[in-house]
Structure formats: C-alpha cells, structure tokens
Amino acid sequence: MDPPLFPPSHNGSSEWSPSSWKNVVAKQMPIYDDQEELEKAVKTLDRVAPLVFAGEVRSLHEKLARVAEGQGIVLMGGDCAESFKEFHVNHIRDTFRVILQMALVMTYGSSMPVVKIGRIAGQFAKPRSDPNEVVGGVSLPSYRGDIVNGEEFTSEARRNDPQRMVEAYYQSAQTLNILRAFSTGGYADISRLHAWNLDFVEGTEEGSRYRLLASKVDESLRFMKAIGVDTSKPEFTSVDFYTSHECLLLHYEQALTRQDSITGKWYDCSAHMLWVGERTRNLDGAHLEFTRGLCNPLGVKVSDKCSPEQLIQIIDKMNPHNIPGKLSIIVRMGAEKLRKHLPGMISAVQRERKTVVWISDPVHGNTRKTKSGYKTRDFDKIREELNAFFDVHDQMGSHPGGVHVEMTGEDVTECTGGVSDVTEDTLKHRYNTTCDPRLNGSQALELAFIIAERMRLRTGLPPL
Numbered sequence: 001m002d003p004p005l006f007p008p009s010h011n012g013s014s015e016w017s018p019s020s021w022k023n024v025v026a027k028q029m030p031i032y033d034d035q036e037e038l039e040k041a042v043k044t045l046d047r048v049a050p051l052v053f054a055g056e057v058r059s060l061h062e063k064l065a066r067v068a069e070g071q072g073i074v075l076m077g078g079d080c081a082e083s084f085k086e087f088h089v090n091h092i093r094d095t096f097r098v099i100l101q102m103a104l105v106m107t108y109g110s111s112m113p114v115v116k117i118g119r120i121a122g123q124f125a126k127p128r129s130d131p132n133e134v135v136g137g138v139s140l141p142s143y144r145g146d147i148v149n150g151e152e153f154t155s156e157a158r159r160n161d162p163q164r165m166v167e168a169y170y171q172s173a174q175t176l177n178i179l180r181a182f183s184t185g186g187y188a189d190i191s192r193l194h195a196w197n198l199d200f201v202e203g204t205e206e207g208s209r210y211r212l213l214a215s216k217v218d219e220s221l222r223f224m225k226a227i228g229v230d231t232s233k234p235e236f237t238s239v240d241f242y243t244s245h246e247c248l249l250l251h252y253e254q255a256l257t258r259q260d261s262i263t264g265k266w267y268d269c270s271a272h273m274l275w276v277g278e279r280t281r282n283l284d285g286a287h288l289e290f291t292r293g294l295c296n297p298l299g300v301k302v303s304d305k306c307s308p309e310q311l312i313q314i315i316d317k318m319n320p321h322n323i324p325g326k327l328s329i330i331v332r333m334g335a336e337k338l339r340k341h342l343p344g345m346i347s348a349v350q351r352e353r354k355t356v357v358w359i360s361d362p363v364h365g366n367t368r369k370t371k372s373g374y375k376t377r378d379f380d381k382i383r384e385e386l387n388a389f390f391d392v393h394d395q396m397g398s399h400p401g402g403v404h405v406e407m408t409g410e411d412v413t414e415c416t417g418g419v420s421d422v423t424e425d426t427l428k429h430r431y432n433t434t435c436d437p438r439l440n441g442s443q444a445l446e447l448a449f450i451i452a453e454r455m456r457l458r459t460g461l462p463p464l
C-alpha cells in the first residue's frame with residue numbers, strides 16, 4: 001500500500017492508512033467465517049473501477065461549503081437499504097424523480113440552491129440493534145443488508161457472504177450509470193418538470209400543490225426566455241446529483257479507497273459523501289479511524305446520546321482543519337429530545353468556532369413497531385421533528401442546512417399519516433422495505449413543502 005497522505009499530525013494521533021482501521025475495534029461489522037473467501041472478494045474489489053471520481057467529490061465539497069455558510073440546503077434521500085431484489089431501472093428513476101420534485105419545491109420555495117444527494121448506489125450495509133433475530137423460538141443472525149447476508153429467515157441466507165460485496169459493487173455501478181444518464185441526458189431538464197409527477201401522486205393534494213408550483217416555475221422560465229436567458233444551458237437541462245451511504249462495511253470501503261493521481265489525496269470512491277452512523281461513531285472506533293483519512297465530505301449521525309463535548313471531539317477527529325463543507329452533523333433524536341439537546345450542541349459548535357452543516361434526519365428518531373409487528377413512522381412525528389429543528393436554528397441564529405430522509409418514489413405503505421393517509425391497518429398493503437420504513441412519493445413531497453415553507457418564513461417571504 002502507498003504511504004499515507006496525511007502526516008501523523010493530521011489529527012494529532014497516529015498515522016493513517018486505508019487499513020489502519022484494522023488496528024481498532026470495529027462495531028457492527030460482519031464476521032466472515034472463511035478468510036480466504038473474504039480475501040478473494042476484497043482482491044476483486046481492489047481492482048474494480050472507482051464508482052465516483054475525485055473531481056466530482058470536490059465539486060460536492062464546494063457546494064457543501066456554501067451550505068455551511070448559509071447559502072444553500074442539502075437534500076439527502078433514498079432507501080433505508082438498497083436491495084438486490086428491488087433493483088430495477090424504474091425503481092431508480094422513481095426515486096430520482098421524487099428527489100427532483102422535492103428539490104424543485106425547495107429551490108423555488110427557499111430561493112436557494114439545493115444540493116441533491118441520494119442514499120443510493122452503495123447504501124446496502126445495515127447496523128442492527130440486535131445481532132440475532134428470533135422467530136418462533138428459532139434464533140438466527142440478523143439481516144445486515146444484501147451486501148452482507150440475505151433477508152430470508154434461513155441459516156443459509158443469514159450466513160455472511162463476502163461475494164455479496166462484489167455483487168453490491170456491480171449493482172452500484174449500474175445504478176450510477178443510470179443516475180448519470182438521468183441527470184445529464186435530458187430527463188432532468190427543467191422544462192420537463194410536469195413529467196416528474198408520479199401517476200399515484202398526481203391525484204393527491206400534494207400532487208396538485210406540485211402542479212401549481214410547477215406552473216409558476218414554467219411561467220418564470222417563459223419570462224426568462226423572453227428577456228433573452230438561454231434556457232438550453234446545462235443549468236436548465238441537467239442536474240448535479242451525488243451519491244452517499246453509511247460508511248459501515250469497512251472491507252468494502254477500504255477496497256474502493258484510492259489515491260488521487262493529481263493531488264495524492266485519498267478518496268473513498270464508493271460514493272461522493274459518506275456518513276458514520278449513530279451506532280458506530282465512537283471516538284476510539286474503526287469507523288472514525290477510517291473516515292478521518294478520507295478527503296470526501298463526511299457526515300455523522302447523532303442522537304441525544306452524544307454530548308456537546310463528544311460532538312466537538314468527533315468534529316476534531318473528522319474535520320481537524322475545520323474545512324467548511326467537510327462535515328455534516330446529521331441530527332436524529334425525535335422532536336422532544338431535539339428541542340432539549342440540539343441547542344447545547346449548536347452552542348458548543350459556535351463557542352469552538354467549528355464550521356459544520358446541520359442536517360435534520362427526522363425519521364430515525366421516530367421509528368416504532370406496531371402491534372402487528374411492522375416497523376413504521378408517523379408523518380406527524382416526522383413533521384414535529386423537522387419543525388423543532390427549524391425552531392432551534394431560528395433561536396440559535398444558525399443555518400438549518402438540510403434534510404436526510406428514507407424515501408422512495410414508489411407508492412409504498414410503510415409510514416403512516418400525511419396526506420397519503422396510510423394507516424396502521426393499511427401498512428400491510430405495500431410494505432416492501434427490507435429494513436426501515438420509507439416515506440412514499442407523496443409523503444416525501446409533503447415534507448419538501450414543509451421545508452420550503454420554513455425556509456420562506458426565515459427569509460420573510462410569504463407562504464407559497
């Protein structure tokens with residue numbers, strides 16, 4: 001392996017290399033019973049093409065730096081867990097389409113650029129609360145995402161299979177190929193904004209709201225054309241779309257970490273942005289050790305279990321040079337806890353003069369299990385957390401930098417409430433997720449309108 005880019009002073013601790021995480025305890029990582037099989041899979045991945053390129057990563061970083069200064073909002077969204085069985089061009093297209101709709105609503109509403117990032121093309125590995133799942137008295141290892149093992153409740157499926165990493169890589173490569181085509185090949189042309197409305201959203205209240213807003217945008221475009229603006233420029237016909245996932249499965253991430261030939265810096269080329277989850281963000285753990293050496297923009301999920309002091313230590317480790325846009329703090333704790341704990345976190349960041357992007361994940365702190373055993377989330381609770389996030393930033397004079405949600409373009413029945421009116425009884429109709437419940441297309445759009453309205457309120461604009 002090449003010598004590490006960063007000198008030992010990089011974060012005041014020992015030398016970093018793409019494999020230095022192996023000297024530290026890694027939580028939530030699968031244990032593979034066949035080391036040869038693991039080595040074989042990793043060797044294959046060591047040689048595959050990077051999925052993303054350093055130049056693209058830098059362009060995302062620049063955009064996030066502007067958000068850190070209060071000039072923009074981040075929209076991160078996608079499945080809780082991508083799966084092999086759900087893989088289809090239409091699935092990717094529909095997620096992309098709803099993200100485009102949400103971004104349009106947020107951009108128009110806030111008059112700010114929206115940085116579009118999918119939880120996609122690599123969002124496979126899952127941390128679990130319990131290492132085992134018990135069904136009818138039988139205990140098997142928990143499902144940890146298709147990149148690790150299979151969802152089916154059999155001991156064969158639940159075996160950790162390293163070859164799945166290779167399969168996940170190739171699926172991610174296809175996904176990225178499709179996303180690149182959709183982003184730049186005409187699909188995302190703003191003149192097509194009416195075509196982004198999904199059939200099942202069309203007839204809903206949110207669908208009508210979207211159509212109304214789209215007509216306003218249309219009118220503005222016609223006005224711009226009339227005064228001589230060239231609307232065939234890439235700013236109008238394509239979008240910059242970035243990928244991200246939880247940096248959990250370090251064998252996979254290490255294999256895709258490459259040294260940029262121009263700058264000599266290390267980039268994890270599995271995604272433009274990576275985040276460390278709530279369960280693996282411990283200071284002495286392998287996930288912070290691994291990510292501290294990367295040049296990609298990073299995120300870290302935090303619940304109320306993270307004290308302001310710990311947060312500062314995490315920031316020092318993940319962004320020791322306090323580079324704007326490098327680190328996003330993704331807050332997920334439920335409305336009540338957020339009102340109590342986020343002010344202290346923001347105060348500490350302000351006091352220590354740290355630059356971060358604050359992002360709200362209003363879904364992970366609001367998961368509950370119904371009596372019939374479905375994991376769900378109530379739209380009201382999600383709305384409450386999002387509103388609490390905005391209220392606290394208003395109080396603290398800080399910038400609410402964006403949102404991170406689990407959503408899909410499909411008409412699933414996984415989260416209850418919102419205009420889509422899914423109830424506990426109807427959850428079973430189209431409950432397709434392999435892990436956490438996702439907002440469906442109309443619930444996701446509804447969320448975008450809430451964000452747009454809150455951003456307007458901040459800037460003194462009238463409601464949409």
Ligand SMILES: O=C[C@H](O)[C@H](O)COP(=O)(O)O
Pocket residue numbers: 080126127128129130367435436
């Ligand atoms: O996506 C997040 C986690 O993997 C998930 O919430 C954990 O879920 P569990 O509590 O069912 O393990």
Ligand SMILES: C=C(OP(=O)(O)O)C(=O)O
Pocket residue numbers: 080127246276277278279301302332364436
């Ligand atoms: C596991 C996840 O989140 P968290 O780390 O916030 O629980 C997730 O985003 O799916």
Ligand SMILES: [Mn+2]
Pocket residue numbers: 080364406435436
């Ligand atoms: Mn999740």
